[in-house]
Amino acid sequence: MFEQLPRNPGTALKLALVEDQRANLSAIERRAASLPARRSLKKEWQAAWLLRAIGLIDLTTLSGDDTPERVRRLCAKARNALREDLCIALGLSEPVHTGAVCVYPTMVATAVKALASTGIPVASVATGFPAGLMPLKLRLEEIRYCVGEGAAEIDIVVNRALIFAQDWPALYDEVRQMRDACGDAHMKTILATGDLKTLRNVARASMVCMMAGADFIKTSTGKEPVNATLPVGLVMTRAIRAYEEETGFMVGFKPAGGISSAKDALVWMAMMKEELGRRWLEPDLFRFGASSLLGDIERQIEHFVTGRYSAAMRHAVA
Incomplete structure (x- = not known):
């Protein structure tokens, strides 16, 4: 077991450090392309890594037709994944x-009740998810409602x-107010990287959010045309490393959207271990935002146990 880490308190905004963030596109793309091309984990080693991956999943339902019953089913699966x-x-x-269950604000109470005494935390999206285009006062109030x-x-x-x-000063100020509204609840800051146009924007926004006190930085809402990609993941993890070197505080990372296969999960986990170290394979520093990933992981583990592949429909999430 790893010791509990001190929470990132944030720092004063250091514009020079923000502006210093760069992204070498060709080098990042070469590194990203090399990750899935390597020899993959096999047999009991793969099964062990996949068991670890289950504990890193924020099991998520963020659909317009969500109901309390769907959320209760999801929580039942989270308890017995x-x-x-x-x-x-x-x-x-x-x-x-x-690792957690992630729902809309109106479903938080249902999820909290369903997960009582399990130790599994409930995560809620907030601040006008997914666009965030609400007055700041209302976004802060939504955070307080969820808490x-x-x-x-x-x-x-x-x-x-x-x-x-x-x-950057305005972004820092907004995120700092959101962190204050969260209180003891940990804050994951979604950058919606598919909307940000450049990797340099991703790097600089990551640094500002960590300075403002983010406990995690997260790639996507899952609603953008492009969600979590390995180049974006490399930029964000390297920003996390730079922030730790600057402040001594470790910040978590959450890729979300489009990660649906066990193979994808293993690639992301290998990247985290290589870029940031073994400590970032624990749920207090790394999460997958996913809905269908768990089903494929269970299918791969069944193949390890039985030697046979079953139909994906036999591994419904909820």
């Missing part, structure tokens, strides 16, 4: 659970217009 027969076959002494309903983690979205304008 791997089928009992597979747990027995692997020699596990207790059920495997996900009041019992959310332990808040996934906020930033105002992309401030990034396009390179108005």
